[in-house]
Amino acid sequence: xxxxxxxxxxxxxxxxxxxxxxxxxxxxxxxxxxxxxxxxxxxxxxxxxxxxxxxxxxxxxxxxxxxxxxxxxxxxxxxxxxxxxxxxxxxxxxxxxxxxxxxxxxxxxxxxxxxxxxxxxxxxxxxxxxxxxxxxxxxxxxxxxxxxxxxxxxxxxxxxxxxxxxxxxxxxxxxxxxxxxxxxxxxxxxxxxxxxxxxxxxxxxxxxxxxxxxxxxxxxxxxxxxxxxxxxxxxxxxxxxxxxxxxxxxxxxxxxxxxxxxxxxxxxxxxxxxxxxxxxxxxxxxxxxxxxxxxxxxxxxxxxxxxxxxxxxxxxxxxxx
Amino acid sequence: xxxxxxxxxxxxxxxxxxxxxxxxxxxxxxxxxxxxxxxxxxxxxxxxxxxxxxxxxxxxxxxxxxxxxxxxxxxxxxxxxxxxxxxxxxxxxxxxxxxxxxxxxxxxxxxxxxxxxxxxxxxxxxxxxxxxxxxxxxxxxxxxxxxxxxxxxxxxxxxxxxxxxxxxxxxxxxxxxxxxxxxxxxxxxxxxxxxxxxxxxxxxxxxxxxxxxxxxxxxxxxxxxxxxxxxxxxxxxxxxxxxxxxxxxxxxxxxxxxxxxxxxxxxxxxxxxxxxxxxxxxxxxxxxxxxxxxxxxxxxxxxxxxxxxxxxxxxxxxxxxxxxxx
Numbered sequence: 001x002x003x004x005x006x007x008x009x010x011x012x013x014x015x016x017x018x019x020x021x022x023x024x025x026x027x028x029x030x031x032x033x034x035x036x037x038x039x040x041x042x043x044x045x046x047x048x049x050x051x052x053x054x055x056x057x058x059x060x061x062x063x064x065x066x067x068x069x070x071x072x073x074x075x076x077x078x079x080x081x082x083x084x085x086x087x088x089x090x091x092x093x094x095x096x097x098x099x100x101x102x103x104x105x106x107x108x109x110x111x112x113x114x115x116x117x118x119x120x121x122x123x124x125x126x127x128x129x130x131x132x133x134x135x136x137x138x139x140x141x142x143x144x145x146x147x148x149x150x151x152x153x154x155x156x157x158x159x160x161x162x163x164x165x166x167x168x169x170x171x172x173x174x175x176x177x178x179x180x181x182x183x184x185x186x187x188x189x190x191x192x193x194x195x196x197x198x199x200x201x202x203x204x205x206x207x208x209x210x211x212x213x214x215x216x217x218x219x220x221x222x223x224x225x226x227x228x229x230x231x232x233x234x235x236x237x238x239x240x241x242x243x244x245x246x247x248x249x250x251x252x253x254x255x256x257x258x259x260x261x262x263x264x265x266x267x268x269x270x271x272x273x274x275x276x277x278x279x280x281x282x283x284x285x286x287x288x289x290x291x292x293x294x295x296x297x298x299x300x301x302x303x304x305x306x307x308x309x310x311x312x313x314x315x316x317x318x319x320x321x
Numbered sequence: 322x323x324x325x326x327x328x329x330x331x332x333x334x335x336x337x338x339x340x341x342x343x344x345x346x347x348x349x350x351x352x353x354x355x356x357x358x359x360x361x362x363x364x365x366x367x368x369x370x371x372x373x374x375x376x377x378x379x380x381x382x383x384x385x386x387x388x389x390x391x392x393x394x395x396x397x398x399x400x401x402x403x404x405x406x407x408x409x410x411x412x413x414x415x416x417x418x419x420x421x422x423x424x425x426x427x428x429x430x431x432x433x434x435x436x437x438x439x440x441x442x443x444x445x446x447x448x449x450x451x452x453x454x455x456x457x458x459x460x461x462x463x464x465x466x467x468x469x470x471x472x473x474x475x476x477x478x479x480x481x482x483x484x485x486x487x488x489x490x491x492x493x494x495x496x497x498x499x500x501x502x503x504x505x506x507x508x509x510x511x512x513x514x515x516x517x518x519x520x521x522x523x524x525x526x527x528x529x530x531x532x533x534x535x536x537x538x539x540x541x542x543x544x545x546x547x548x549x550x551x552x553x554x555x556x557x558x559x560x561x562x563x564x565x566x567x568x569x570x571x572x573x574x575x576x577x578x579x580x581x582x583x584x585x586x587x588x589x590x591x592x593x594x595x596x597x598x599x600x601x602x603x604x605x606x607x608x609x610x611x612x613x614x615x616x617x618x619x620x621x622x623x624x625x626x627x628x629x630x631x632x633x634x635x636x637x638x639x640x641x642x643x644x645x646x647x
Contacts, residue, residue, distance in 0.1 A: 049506040156594050186362035187533055188591035191577035195588055213506055220579035220588065243581070257511035258581045259536025263560050265582065271515060272508050 002076070005207050006061060006175055007037040011070035013056055017280060026280030030056045032231035033070070035306075038175075038224075043201065043208040045222030045239070047215055047254065051279060053231040054211045055099075058177040061209060062094050063087060074175070092122055095168035099180035101160035105152040111138075111163055112148040118170045137166040142196060158189035165196065169204070177209045182217060194220060216258050219243055224312075227251045230279065230287040233306060237313035247315040250288050286318070294319060322393065324527050325351040325374070325495055330387035332366075332373045339599040343369040343382070345551035348625075351495060356521065356528040358542035358559070360535065360574075364595050366551040367531045368417075371497050374529075375414055376404050392494070410440040413488040417500035419480040423472040429483045430456075430468030433490055440491045455486040460516055478509035485516065489524060496521070499531045514540055535578060539563060544631070547571050550596050550606035556625075557632040567634035570607050605637065613638060 011034045019025040031053040038044045046054045059065045061072055063079050072079050074090060082090060095118075098104035105114055112134050119125040119133065135145040141162040152160055161181060168176055178197065182190040198221060200206060212218050218225055219239060226236040227250060235248040246252045249270070256269045272291045283290050289299040298318050306316045332344040343366045351357045361367045372378050374389055376396060389396040391412065399407065416422040424432055433452040437443055443451065449468070456464035459482040472480055481501060488496055498517065502510040514537055521528050530541055538545055538559060546556040547568065555568040566572045576589030593610040596602060602609065604619045611618065617637050625633040626640040634640040 049508055158594065187535075187574055188362060188577050189594065191579075191588035192590055192592075194579065195590060198587075215507070216579045216581040219581055220585060253508060255581065257507040259511070259514065259534065259540055260580070260582050261535035261539050261563065261575065261578055262582070263539045263563055265539075269511060269515070271512055 003039050004037045004073075005040045005075060006209070007073040008057070008061065009035050009071045009073070011035065011057065011060055011072065012068045013053075013060055013065065014068045028279045029231045029282055030279065031060065031067075032282075034228070034231070034233055036226055036233065036236060038207055038209060040174075040207055041201075041205055042223040043210050043221050045218035045225040046209060046211045046228060047213065047218050047225060048228035049213060052228045054228050055179050057228070058096065058179050058209055058211050062091075062096055062177055064096070088122075092171040093173050094175045094177070095171065095173040096177045096179060097161075097164050097168050097181045099183060101157050101164055101184065102152075104164055105160055107152050110149055110151055111143075114152070114163060115148075115166050115170055118167060122171060124171070133170070137170055140169065140200070141166045142192075156189075157185055158192060161185065161193055162196070165193075165200070169200070172204075173206070175207045175209075177211070179211045180213070183212065183214070190217075197221065214258065215243075215254055227254065230282050232287055233316065234288065235313075235315040235317075236306070237309075237315075241310070241313040245313070247309060247313070247320045248288075248317045249292050249294050249319070251315075286316075323350045323390075324353045324392065325349075325529070326388075326390040327370075327374065328388040328390070330370070330373060330389065331385045332369050332378060332382055333385055334369075334382045336381065336599070342551050342598050342601060344373060345598075345601075347387075347548075347551075347553055349546055349553065351527050351529050352543075353494075353527055354525060355543045356530055356541050358538045358545040359529065359531045359548060360533060360538055360545055361548035362533055362595060364598070365548045366598070367548050368499055370548070371414065371499050371529065371531055374497065375408060375412060377408075406440075409436050409493070410491045411493055412495045412497065413491070413493040414497040414499065415481075415484050415488050415501050417503055419477060419484050419504070420472070422484060423480060425472055428469050428471055429475070433468075433483070433487050436487055436490050451490065452486075455490050456483070458489075458520070459483070459486045460512075461486075476509075477505050478512060481505065481509075481513055482516065485513075485520070489520060489526065492524060493526060495529065496526050497529045497531070500533070501530075502532075502534070502537060510537075517541060535563075535575060547574070550601060551598055552606060552622075552635070553625075554607065554636070555632075555634050557629070561629065561632050565629070565632075567628055567632065567639045568607075568636050569611050569613065569639060573610075573612075605635075 011031055013031040015028045015030050017026045017028050034057060048054045060067050115134050115137055116130055119130055134148060138145055143162055182193050210221050222239045225239050225242045227234045229250050235251045246255055253270045253272050285301050286299040286304055289295040304316045304318045306314045308314050327347060327349040330344055330347045334341040334343055359367050373384055430452050433455055434448040437448045437451050453464045453468055456467060461467050461482055502513050542559045544558050545562050546553045549570050555571050566575055573589055573591035577591055591610055596606050604621055605623055608614050608618045623635045623637045623640055625635045628634050
């Protein structure tokens with residue numbers, strides 16, 4: 001058996017934008033031919049600016065939305081070919097933690113109902129045993145059994161995120177998509193949640209897709225990193241190689257953008273000139289060339305493909321040749 | 322003399338559940354031509370602090386005590402009419418939420434002109450010219466056409482630039498920026514930081530920067546105050562706070578930041594959460610989260626002690642000369 005748990009092949013998803021009149025509607029290439037694989041027990045960090053399609057990738061992997069084209073294999077099984085019942089069975093293996101701990105919890109449900117709901121749906125709750133399971137989950141994420149009867153509004157952002165994590169863990173999944181789980185949290189709370197995610201991975205042997213826009217957070221958690229821009233992967237590789245030898249100018253500019261909390265670090269920054277372009281009219285050639293400080297004539301004409309730089313590092317850039 | 326000096330400021334909010342001591346006895350100084358950082362997590366009172374200086378506290382809130390000396394005059398003694406002439410002209414503010422801070426049904430040009438015409442008495446044409454100049458200054462390309470855009474036609478980064486243009490259009494001597502980069506992508510954050518850095522130098526404006534991000538503090542600030550539970554727990558020159566942090570909260574925060582420039586096996590946990598400011602505990606407010614607290618910490622709130630040049634720490638343990646480790 002191979003050690004790959006999740007594999008995406010040529011994953012593509014287009015959306016029809018709203019607009020009036022109809023001729024103003026455009027086709028948005030949210031995800032455009034993305035391929036990668038995640039090994040058992042590792043964390044793949046998926047990085048990019050807002051609107052680059054990283055959340056859509058997360059949703060496609062869990063089949064929360066259907067793809068326009070492409071395949072996702074979970075443990076060797078092509079998930080888009082599964083029937084409804086088979087898919088529901090598979091959902092026990094794959095769960096998601098959402099970005100916003102406020103809108104992702106039903107305000108009218110108590111904590112024990114929120115965490116217990118997946119158990120009910122999957123018929124895993126035996127009377128008496130359910131309560132014990134919920135308490136165990138609460139303890140696992142650093143809350144206590146006395147919280148079970150309360151409602152979401154009684155909790156702070158960090159505690160709510162813990163509840164969201166407990167819900168995701170309820171079915172004992174093997175794979176979790178964490179979609180910007182800490183971006184709305186304060187510094188000290190963020191550290192608590194990041195440490196919790198790390199501990200859970202170690203203790204339960206979880207595999208993560210960790211979606212974020214901040215490379216310093218990705219660096220803390222990830223074994224491998226994929227950098228996305230306009231629906232495409234620009235560079236991917238082991239965390240070490242990406243952070244030590246970034247090849248794509250976009251990766252470099254993302255790294256430069258992170259403010260380092262040390263006044264003695266003097267850096268020359270590669271600052272991108274423009275805001276992100278329109279997704280419905282992606283530029284011809286390399287998608288990054290209008291913002292790239294090193295763009296050449298070739299970048300305007302020809303789109304670079306992901307190329308192997310070494311066994312654990314790929315980049316889609318003409319300069320990387 | 323300092324440009325802005327806040328002395329023993331107390332701003333409380335009267336709520337159904339009790340009196341919220343949002344800002345509780347704060348001293349803060351912004352020197353002319355310098356950037357002062359105010360760092361803290363959400364709910365620590367840093368925005369209320371800024372709004373108090375602007376005298377923009379909503380109805381339920383009251384400034385109970387203190388002085389806000391700006392250019393030698395106490396702002397708390399000013400009439401509302403006098404404050405209108407100070408706001409925007411002498412002190413202006415950039416808000417965190419650029420989407421709700423701009424009027425969605427007015428062209429951005431009109432919104433910049435509004436401030437200019439109000440405070441500088443320029444006519445329509447001259448104000449338009451100045452507005453175009455300001456948009457160019459904050460790095461928006463082809464400002465002559467952009468001036469007719471509505472806020473929804475601009476990206477988040479551009480809206481924040483427009484906010485900065487409005488704030489700086491009347492050459493204020495003090496700019497208060499409340500989390501100016503928080504809702505933005507990292508790449509856009511970097512652009513805004515570079516822009517602020519350039520503008521305060523060019524226009525010779527003093528900046529009070531409110532943020533939770535120590536990375537931005539390291540890049541922009543000359544001096545930092547760390548706020549916790551409505552009070553300032555530490556104040557030091559920027560370099561000093563990073564190299565030699567005193568208060569356990571400052572240390573905890575600094576070690577809780579994932580770093581891109583070094584490998585970290587584990588982040589420091591500052592356990593627990595911020596205290597309730599309705600009836601804060603007696604004694605030190607950080608006490609319940611502090612790794613090394615003593616009996617006195619529960620009883621009495623520590624006074625700031627100077628532990629080095631211009632370095633104040635309010636802590637019973639670390640706030641003593643020579644004590645660096647417990």
